[in-house]
Amino acid sequence: xxxxxxxxxxxxxxxxxxxxxxxxxxxxxxxxxxxxxxxxxxxxxxxxxxxxxxxxxxxxxxxxxxxxxxxxxxxxxxxxxxxxxxxxxxxxxxxxxxxxxxxxxxxxxxxxxxxxxxxxxxxxxxxxxxxxxxxxxxxxxxxxxxxxxxxxxxxxxxxxxxxxxxxxxxxxxxxxxxxxxxxxxxxx
Numbered sequence: 001x002x003x004x005x006x007x008x009x010x011x012x013x014x015x016x017x018x019x020x021x022x023x024x025x026x027x028x029x030x031x032x033x034x035x036x037x038x039x040x041x042x043x044x045x046x047x048x049x050x051x052x053x054x055x056x057x058x059x060x061x062x063x064x065x066x067x068x069x070x071x072x073x074x075x076x077x078x079x080x081x082x083x084x085x086x087x088x089x090x091x092x093x094x095x096x097x098x099x100x101x102x103x104x105x106x107x108x109x110x111x112x113x114x115x116x117x118x119x120x121x122x123x124x125x126x127x128x129x130x131x132x133x134x135x136x137x138x139x140x141x142x143x144x145x146x147x148x149x150x151x152x153x154x155x156x157x158x159x160x161x162x163x164x165x166x167x168x169x170x171x172x173x174x175x176x177x178x179x180x181x182x183x184x185x186x187x188x
Contacts, residue, residue, distance in 0.1 A: 089106075093105045093106065093109065108157065111145065111159075112159060112160070112163060115141065115145060115150065115159060115163050115167075116163065116166075118137060118140070118141045119141070119163070119166045119167060119170055121137055122134050122137045122138055122141070122170045122173075122174070123170065123173075125137060126170075126173050126174075126177065131177045134173075134174065134177070135174055135177075135178065138170060138171070138174045141167075145159075150163065150164070150167040151164055151167060151168065152164035
């Protein structure tokens, strides 16, 4: 009987050990579960921050893109307006050159205006009898624009036929007056 008593007593400590081990395992599992929950929470919080940061960046980029799109639209409107003005200038100028080179056409018009003014001044001087002033104005005109261009014989940038006719007439008058002017100088 002693053996039987020894046997159950001997089995009792094993049961306690089993309960202790089981309790330790259960506490360990809960600890691991709590640790996993904390790690999951921290990872989720970090992911939420990154999502917020990326959302802010996306919003900022969308704002910049909208601003750029608006600027492009404004520039397109300005371009359209300038194109319209250029077309109106081409129509207003009305020369073949204006179809390709507006600045050149405007420059040509300004030069023509200056030549008309000079030719009018030369004729006024000749009519007033100021032959020396007329000759000086004529020489200035020829040196500034070139005789070939004023006569319409230049290959590029020749003036129109009206200027050619007026210049030819002024040239003939200056040449006709020049011998008289030369003889007046020698008499003095």
